[in-house]
Amino acid sequence: MLIxxxxxxxxxxxxxxxxxxxxxxxxxxxxxxxxxLDSGKSILDIKQILRRTLGPDLREALAARIxxxxxxxxxxxxxxx
Numbered sequence: 001m002l003i004x005x006x007x008x009x010x011x012x013x014x015x016x017x018x019x020x021x022x023x024x025x026x027x028x029x030x031x032x033x034x035x036x037l038d039s040g041k042s043i044l045d046i047k048q049i050l051r052r053t054l055g056p057d058l059r060e061a062l063a064a065r066i067x068x069x070x071x072x073x074x075x076x077x078x079x080x081x
Contacts (some may be wrong), residue, residue, distance in 0.1 A: 012075070018068035033066060037073055046070050 007015070023030040036046060050063045 007071070007075075012072070015068040015072035015075070018065045019072040022065055022069045029066065030069070033069060034073065037070065037077075043067065043070055043074070 019030075022033070033046070036049065041049075046067060050066060054063060
């Protein structure tokens with residue numbers, strides 16, 4: 001059984017800041033991320049895409065920002081429902 005822990009205020013703030021940063025600094029990556037999420041991709045799917053795309057020299061800071069942005073965007077969609 002998978003137990004999901006609801007993120008706290010600090011985690012939410014960091015994820016939101018990451019989404020805003022990604023949109024400002026890498027707008028093409030942000031738009032592509034939105035397209036992936038719109039097509040139904042999950043956080044796990046995004047992690048796999050990052051691993052395949054960035055390879056063994058994974059740019060961890062960028063990957064972390066993208067995953068945090070993904071979490072924020074997904075939670076915004078859930079809260080909007």
